[in-house]
Amino acid sequence: MAHGISTYAYFWRISARAPRPMTLTAMLEDTAALGGRVFQICDYAPVESYDRAQLADVRATAHGLGLTLELGTRGVRTAHLRKYLDMAAELDVTLVRSMLHTADHRPDVTEAVTLLEESVPRYADAGVTLGLETYEQVATDDLLTVVRDVGSEHLGIVLDPGNSVARLERPVDVVAAAAPYTVNIHVKDFAFTRRDGWVGFTYAGCPLGEGLLDHGGMIAAVREARGDRAVNQIVEHWLPWQDDGFDATARLEHQWTRHSINTLLRSE
Template sequence: MAYGISTYAYFWRHSARASRPMTLTEMLADTAELGGQVFQICDYAPIEAYDRAQLADARATAHDLGLELELGTRGIRTEHLAKYLDMAGELGVTLVRSMLHVPGHRPDPAEATALLKESVPRYEDAGVTLGLETYEQVATDDLVAVVRGVDSDRLGVVLDPGNSVARLERPVDVVTATAAHVVNIHVKDFAFSRRDGWVGFTYAGTPLGEGLLNYDGMIAAVAAARPGRRINQIVEHWLPWQDEGYDVTARLEHQWTQHSINTLLRSE
């Protein structure tokens, strides 16, 4: 098991709201400086425009910093997964995270299973694992049914129990349902807070250990269900934009990232 950081932990700092968005190289360097061992390039649109030389540079930079790379995307169309498998080969990546639904394509479990049966054999041949993330657009039972239907050791679940709360699925139930199939874990904490005047709630991120995520229980459940399996843990955030502006938001984002990776490293 290794501990790392996702592009989602740099969400605001590499966004258009920054006067000079962080580059991938800067995110890699920051991850290494914070003690991370893995960097997951997740839903990072610029990577799709990289040519082979740029991909080779990213791989070399990560290697020089002592970082393992992972990739993340959305969608399971055959040509899209083939593109990301090719990129994985150029980057030296052995895990690609995806999601079943994208705008314009929302396959049901039967179609998703059929599509993945076309793509996963290529992943098997390349020694790359494909992980499907838990999230509110797909019932966890349906996601697990797809994984079981494909029945490959190179297809599993990227566990992020906070995502499924919006589907009224309890995090503990998501962990229990998926534990035997987990290949990667997104670590982000979350909580509800009352809106002004007590009119409803806001569901958002919180520093690790201060919210509703039962981190110890999640890790124990996965470890018991997957003994001996190497499963990386990747720091993410749901940090809301701060009213004080970019500088305050960026500073908090860094603090949350530092706190999260330090917490994971201390848990070893």
Template sequence: MSSTNGQGSENGPGSRIGLSSYAFFWQLSDQVSAPLTLQEALAETAALGVDLFQICDYAPLEAMTDAELAAVRATADALGISLELGTKGIRPEHLKKFLRLAGILGAPLLRTMFNVPGHTPDADEAVAIFTGLLPEFEAAGVKIAVETYEQVPTALVLEVIARVDSPYLGICSDPANTVAALESPREVIDAVAPYVLNMHIKDFAFSRKEGWVGFTYSGAPLGEGLLDYAYMARKLQPKERNINQIIEHWLPWQASEEETIRLEKQWTQQSLDFLRSN
């Protein structure tokens, strides 16, 4: 176990609360009549008093020109917002592409996941990929945080991280995802604690389907679902270890566009109020 795998240090920037593009999931989507641009989402973030934004799984990003990417960074800089990045997959060429994007955007952290269609690496392949690429990431000052999720056992992800043993490779903790693989949130939190570089914060709950036939597993306003935030904070110590906490939502589409957008904004404000008071 690497003792240097935490993101922060005594001289680190301190834990920060940030918003993910997933906090604007519906507002950024083509499901609404007037989708936000990335720059507009950044402006909304600044208006909420937040100075960190994680551009996560935002498909238009990869099609942007260097000039467009530079404009996004200029907007963030003007608003006093720092950026992080998120993608999926660990193919070497893909990670190199996002390392380049991180350089343009000034992002010191890239969140990713192991599997994408057509590429499901085993532990040996993942170790080889990260071992080969991490010197470039270290030289650029960019860390990789692999997210916990249902497609890959947490134990396998941790095996890879332990074998690579680099402060530039760690975990993006999201215990909500692993429930679908019947992994207990508390057990996942306990297992990943030494390696966490980034935290995704979203609450979750089960609800009975109509007719009481089965359940729906979905999002909940932060503090009202099954996420034991107090336990997670004690174990992961984000403030003490300078681990950024990034707000996301699993908000189902509501009866109308207006109600969906209203509730998405409400959940974001509730999440900010919750984290700021804890």
């Protein structure tokens, strides 16, 4: 398993709250400097407006840094997935992550299967795998039904068990169910903390190894189920905004990312 970093690990540093948001080139350089081998450009809207020359520059920068690129988007409409397949060709990408729902399209299982049966063969012909992420808007069982019904080695699951907790699905159950179909893993830890006055909980991210994610168990389950198949581990965070402002938040975001990469390096 190769390990790397997602744009979500730079969430605050590329946000509108950043005085000077990091560029894609800066994120690639930082990933390489931290020891990552993969960079997932995930839900990063600017890349959709890049022309072929700009995409070629991104590809060349990544290759020069020794990084493999992956892409991430949302939705399963045919035209949208075709656009990302075209981008994948320009960026030398073989893994695209998506989700079933967007803000204006929420297909049920039947519609999702119909749409993906049109798109996935094109992905397969291009040697690109499409991964659907586990998350709270879609039951894991429904997501797995979609993958099974389409029935292609080029359609699988992006495993992120922390997302499904909001659907009252236990991470261990999500891992067990999704492991045989997993093509990519998002690595982020998470924990519950009591709110002031003990009135409820906050569910948020924490440094890898300090929360509820059984990272070792998840990796063991995927390795047992998938054998020698290459399944990359991609670092993400749920880092809350810090009361001390942007500089404190950015420093902590960097610390969490470095810690996660170092943890993955030690686990190899």
